[in-house]
Amino acid sequence: MEKATFAGGCFWGAEDTFRKIKGVTGTRVGYTGGSKENPDHIEVLSGKTGHVEAVEVTFDPAVVSFGELLAAFWKMHDPTLTRKELLRDIWDINDDSVLDNSPEYAGSHYRSAIFYHNEEQRQESIKSFDELQESIGRDKEVLTEIVPATVFYQAEDEHQQYLGKSGGSKESCGCKTGSCSIE
Template structure:
């Protein structure tokens, strides 16, 4: 079985993590940071907005079950790729919309999907498309955050609606346990 990894930034990593954890074919989702200059940044440093990092998730998946294209289609459904450096009330470069490709094939597919999505959204897409550089796993308390804290305010009012939208739009792609 060939396993692939997608690295995506679309606002707070808790939102993306919660959705991709429920996707059929996904083996693992990890929250982290990439796209910046500082080695081993902390959450606090990234939140200050001076490291250049984006909050991202790394989605490890089985392409025989879910394709990279499908991963990207979901990505463009669960966040707003037209707002520069923000998702809702989350504002800063760490919340930018970004696809960090691992291979030339991922780069080509991402370009293709971004071009298609330009016809879907009313405003220009500002999603960055960059090769994956150094990636740093976020602190342990950020991992599996929504599952551990579903009633926390941000989770209840921001993450839960994104998960509900994913479940509704992509119901046929849910894990059996979701």
């Protein structure tokens, strides 16, 4: 088994999509890429920890490749959106003063990132990033970070497989118009 870690906005929809892919043997949502040990959701939302909401995916490379997971990742979110654009897309907020002045929207917890676990993943991520950038042209810039995986802090239990157990919809976390569906 191997691990892959992705961030692309709200982690609920991403987890729901990844866990339905054949060859994915486990998922967990959490926080990574920041400076505080064992942050909680409120701390991450504040923006003071530097963490991003992410999904750690455990997969069988004999069944699904890292490249296939990358393809799903690119499909499930728009990697060209800035933080504010991503928040607008997720929460349907068009008032910048709300985004600038509300603590829950202050941080960088929603951003696009690939946290690679080995050199092969790093190289494949860069190649995939470059191919995506070439395919969309110069009008937009892919803003996804490609960085080494660091400590992954599992989110609180209520966030694990949230959409499956809460009856929530993908639209509630920015997966509008089926963008989190890769079928």
